[in-house]
Amino acid sequence: MKNYFRSQVVAGIADPGNRHHRCRLQLLAAALALLPLVASAKLNVVATLPDFGALAREIGGDKINLVVLAKPTEDPHFVDARPSFVVSLRNADVLIDGGAELELGWLPPLLQNARNPKIEIGKPGRAQASQGIRLMNVPTNVTRAAGDVHALGNPHFTVDPIIAKAIAQHIAQSFSALDPANAAFYDANYKKFEAAINAKLQEWGATMLPVKGQHVVAYHDSWPYFAHRFGLNIDIFLEPKPGIPPSPSHLTEVIAQMRAQHIKAIIVEPFHDRRIAEKVASATGAKVVEFSQFPGGLPGTDSYVKLIDALVSRLAAALK
């Protein structure tokens, strides 16, 4: 459809003197006015979260129109809907979401209102990042008595660079299937991204080597994949249970554990209450390290590689 319209446009413009063509051009203009989406040469891509957005940008470059719904400094569990979200979803050719219930609180009503059959689950226009990824910490029973647990497993997986490669490949395949004309471009971009990550993995590994095996405290359980990749233990949390605000007795316990294990760092994200982390840090002598799951959540991290660069160097410096 897309290519058909484009070839018509080219034919019409190439021979403007021809009356038949001019007439056809007018018809075409009317068709274009009615079908702006079909006529646009670029894929309309919507990413729910900034990490998927950053990967989509690596793959799609200037061949896609990209809209990212959540801001990098926003809590991915709670995102405020705006009218443009519905419009973007309605016009989307591709929707990239996590597929692991992280956006459960806000994406379903938006999709219900957008009513776009192209991006329904199972359609080629829906790329679910978690597909083909083995999620960590899948709860054995789903009573949800253990807090705001995601039934499918921990959904904060993009911070593992090897998983990010898999997601990027998945995105490249989706784009190629929907826009075969640019398949080679998407594939080349994926190869470029893969090579960049492979080169960086050694560098990151070397930076983290001296601090390997150390324990780190986090506000929320967003970092099992990062910890797994770089050989850290991020298994003590300021929240007593996911989504539940810290209570005094729990914080006392955390402080005792931190003293016993000589833990040197607490990682917090922009949308967490930094004062709680600082209170615990001042009681234990640990450092508060600002972290983000999302490119753009820390200054100077507009790409995925820059984000992991920042996370690795910040944490290594704090743990030294």
Added chain:
Amino acid sequence: MWEVMFWPIVACVLLPWLLVYLGLHVVQRGIIFIDIAMAQMASLGICLAVLFHLDLQGWATFSIALGFTLIGGAIFSVTGKRSSQIPQEAVIGISYVVAAAAAVLLLSRAAEGDEEIKNMLVGNILLVTPHEVWKCFALFVAVGVFHFSLRRNFLLVSFDRDGAYQKGLRVRWWDFLFYAVFGLVVTSFVRIAGVLLVFSYLIVPAVCGINLATRISHRLLIGWMIAWLGGIAGLFLSFWWDLPSGAAIVCTFGALLILISFFALWQHRRAHSIGISDSR
């Protein structure tokens, strides 16, 4: 734009009339924050349902939430004595904070994140579904008929309490009836449109009406105009500038109220200078 904004606009046309009318009562009684206290009572009921692992969309949860608003209504009708040292607004404020704090305590034990509860309680006018709009509209029509058929007593109790007592009305009983129905209306509208909007729709049009007119029917008409204008203009602004819709409507109401206050001041001044108000 219509595809996205159609149902929000329908909601803003079909639903606020009842809130404006109830708002006149609420402002007259001087119990401005009752809606927020009532909504908080309902959410406390829902937290209890979470604790018992009930289906949040089911009838049991709804009944518990309604039960809690009835308890709220009972408290407010008992404390609203004819001559009390303690203003009603103090009781309302206390009910609000205690209900909010109790919800925090329950949730920390229920150990279920508050995503679902927030979803359940606080709607977003942008994302209303046709089904929600019609269900709410049907409820509002029923409540409207109920209020209309008993309007003499309801109006007497709100606007002329001394008169109501003199006539021998059972004022507390009428208060309770008012609060119970009010709680039902507020809770169902909050689920569609959120707390900010419910408050704005109750209070701002009523205050505008009081500013510009003295008769209840005139105040009601002015309030309806303001509610429609503010709601629809707010939705348009929210679309054009891509702002969160509920907050855009509330700020539009704020701007309208400022304009109307200036207009009322100017009218008052003019009346003074011609000498109308002196000859009253």
